[in-house]
Amino acid sequence: MPDTASTRAATILVVDDDADIRELIVGQLAQENYQLLSAANLGELRQTLRDHAVDLIVLDLNLPDGDGLSLCRELRGEGSDVQIIMVTARGSAIDRVLGLELGADDYLTKPFEPRELLVRIRNLLRRGRGDNGAQGRAGSARYAHFGPWRLDLVQRRLIAPDDRLVMLSSAEYRLLCHFIEQPNIVLGRETLLPERRATAAFDRSIDLQISRLRQKLSSVAGGSELILTVRGEGYVLASAVDYS
Incomplete structure (x- = not known):
């Protein structure tokens, strides 16, 4: 069962400029009863955050109109506590550390197993809602x-x-x-x-x-x-x- 609050399912925003990857992730998460949103770039992401209450963002690092690292730093600078899992083909230790230092909650390197992403999402949602497990x-x-x-x-x-x-x-x-x-x-x-x-x-x-x-x-x-x-x-x- 997915980790949900008592009143609503968690809302997850999937951000990736590759439509195939975006649809694959959304399709996998749809089986878990999450509320799902998607965006292809930073502009769509920002608009979605203005229109919806989002619990967690699956964020691609490289987007056509900007860098996911900069967006992460921007959100944390604004005081946003939305949880962020960075997903990228760049797998160096420096990228990972930088992403976490700028406020990402977790970091996943492509290619990855959909089950692994699901486990990390559950982990973060539980942590964010104070479930002592x-x-x-x-x-x-x-x-x-x-x-x-x-x-x-x-x-x-x-x-x-x-x-x-x-x-x-x-x-x-x-x-x-x-x-x-x-x-x-x-x-x-x-x-x-x-x-x-x-x-x-x-x-x-x-x-x-x-x-x-x-x-x-x-x-x-x-x-x-x-x-x-x-x-x-x-x-x-x-x-x-x-x-x-």
Whole structure:
């Protein structure tokens, strides 16, 4: 389910001068019940912001009538708190840092998977609306529900839809808890495995544990795409989490 306020769906403005890319992004997001607007240049973007309340902008960096970086700086200078994801074919670290310093909330390099963009949008909308996520909803619950799975928080084991039990190692359980506490949020390796971050084999260790956990989750239909890799960032649990 998309992250929406209690009274309305989030409004997202997609800005790209390439009509095919613009329509592709809008088409993907339309499946998530967001209110969608689009613009081909900065002029149309500014007019749209005057006419509509926008929660988030997916902003191409290079536009025919100006630079997305300048627009981002302009909006922040005016005090706008609209969330901005910059999307560009320019993938250098300097561009990324500059975009974030000028007020972008996130930065995505073309080509990208539509699912990755969706995860980042959900993440930003949740952050902007002050949702404290799974941690605030867990309370004294026994089970965490995500995708087709239940996680028994007392006996530390996975339960499949047919009630089959899947045992987890202590490391796998801790790793999965990190994910369910922060669903749809990209988590870096240091967050997922803080006790191993100073070791030489750190990257290999976390990747191996993720692989083992994925194998167990993928043993039922709908479990193979729960944990996604976000290039250069880390991993994300692409699922809502509920408790009972």
